[in-house]
Amino acid sequence: xxxxxxxxxxxxxxxxxxxxxxxxxxxxxxxxxxxxxxxxxxxxxxxxxxxxxxxxxxxxxxxxxxxxxxxxxxxxxxxxxxxxxxxxxxxxxxxxxxxxxxxxxxxxxxxxxxxxxxxxxxxxxxxxxxxxxxxxxxxxxxxxxxxxxxxxxxxxxxxxxxxxxxxxxxxxxxxxxxxxxxxxxxxxxxxxxxxxxxxxxxxxxxxxxxxxxxxxxxxxxxxxxxxxxxxxxxxxxxxxxxxxxxxxxxxxxxxxxxxxxxxxxxxxxxxxxxxxxxxxxxxxxxxxxxxxxxxxxxxxxxxxxxxxxxxxxxxxxxxxxxxxxxxxxxxxxxxxxxxxxxxxxxxxxxxxxxxxxxxxxxxxxxxxxxxxxxxxxxxx
Ligand code: GMT
Numbered sequence: 001x002x003x004x005x006x007x008x009x010x011x012x013x014x015x016x017x018x019x020x021x022x023x024x025x026x027x028x029x030x031x032x033x034x035x036x037x038x039x040x041x042x043x044x045x046x047x048x049x050x051x052x053x054x055x056x057x058x059x060x061x062x063x064x065x066x067x068x069x070x071x072x073x074x075x076x077x078x079x080x081x082x083x084x085x086x087x088x089x090x091x092x093x094x095x096x097x098x099x100x101x102x103x104x105x106x107x108x109x110x111x112x113x114x115x116x117x118x119x120x121x122x123x124x125x126x127x128x129x130x131x132x133x134x135x136x137x138x139x140x141x142x143x144x145x146x147x148x149x150x151x152x153x154x155x156x157x158x159x160x161x162x163x164x165x166x167x168x169x170x171x172x173x174x175x176x177x178x179x180x181x182x183x184x185x186x187x188x189x190x191x192x193x194x195x196x197x198x199x200x201x202x203x204x205x206x207x208x209x210x211x212x213x214x215x216x217x218x219x220x221x222x223x224x225x226x227x228x229x230x231x232x233x234x235x236x237x238x239x240x241x242x243x244x245x246x247x248x249x250x251x252x253x254x255x256x257x258x259x260x261x262x263x264x265x266x267x268x269x270x271x272x273x274x275x276x277x278x279x280x281x282x283x284x285x286x287x288x289x290x291x292x293x294x295x296x297x298x299x300x301x302x303x304x305x306x307x308x309x310x311x312x313x314x315x316x317x318x319x320x321x322x323x324x325x326x327x328x329x330x331x332x333x334x335x336x337x338x339x340x341x342x343x344x345x346x347x348x349x350x351x352x353x354x355x356x357x358x359x360x361x362x363x364x365x366x367x368x369x370x371x372x373x374x375x376x377x378x379x380x
Contacts, residue, residue: 014121097141122283152305175360181293207237222328269294297344
């Protein structure tokens with residue numbers, strides 16, 4: 001198949017999933033065209049079947065905001081037409097599903113049918129998409145997509161509860177590539193970060209409010225009083241400055257390291273003893289899955305789709321959002337008992353295997369075929 005993928009190219013979960021999906025499809029022999037404003041962060045090496053089309057939003061003195069949507073639609077029309085794409089798969093509804101709708105209409109007027117699939121990732125429904133300024137557009141463009149997928153059962157349900165959706169939503173969970181995410185020996189890293197045998201707690205996110213990074217620090221403040229430990233905070237975003245201030249106020253700067261955005265997160269996960277994800281909302285929790293693939297148990301909130309990934313009492317523990325004491329107590333319980341910690345490590349790995357890319361990719365391929373056939377038969 002010739003597949004067009006539209007996504008955000010930055011360090012967000014949806015862009016990561018879209019890129020890994022595209023690369024996986026290319027490995028299976030499909031031609032994959034990424035169309036976005038910057039080379040996606042995980043699209044690093046040359047691949048014979050992978051193409052990247054950069055969208056440049058046009059500047060003009062009249063425009064206070066460069067109309068990216070118009071430039072993206074123009075580029076999509078061009079790529080679908082000249083590369084003869086079979087399907088367009090857009091990740092994150094805003095604005096991609098609406099742009100895909102416009103693209104479809106333009107191409108239709110030129111006698112070209114392009115099936116469109118929209119994948120919902122989370123905040124495009126929960127936090128941003130349900131804002132009244134976006135909601136009518138999101139609802140309309142989901143209903144106008146030929147196929148719709150959600151990354152968890154919970155996100156599907158929340159979408160149905162929030163909007164009037166006439167389309168069937170197919171759940172295809174996020175996935176993990178074990179050739180990259182697996183536990184490797186990085187003892188030299190461990191020695192550098194925790195020279196006195198301290199336990200290592202890790203949090204990775206985009207440092208937005210929804211991630212509740214202040215809870216990660218609150219949990220660590222309690223844990224570090226009982227257990228010699230270090231906390232690695234990986235990623236960057238609007239909350240980082242406040243989190244640095246909080247560490248200073250709590251006099252925890254020697255124990256907490258801000259590592260910023262990192263490419264090879266699997267090398268840091270290789271030395272982690274616990275992964276902390278206390279999010280206010282999380283449609284899936286890809287970062288937790290990446291940690292589990294590296295045999296790291298999860299201490300998390302029970303928000304959104306997290307319970308579909310982290311199994312309470314098996315692969316880690318879950319508490320209510322904001323229950324810092326509870327999450328700290330569970331962290332201490334695990335970190336104090338190496339036997340139990342090792343059991344949870346193994347369980348985390350076994351659960352992550354359910355989301356192996358080799359299990360999930362064929363679900364997308366089958367869905368592409370189904371939607372291409374459906375659109376084809378509607379137009380015959
Ligand atoms: O807000 C973010 O964390 C980024 C966001 C995105 O769209 O890039 O992540 C969402 O999509 C990920 C991939 O499907 C999911 O694993 C995250 O749970 C989801 N984030 C939220 O729902 C907050």
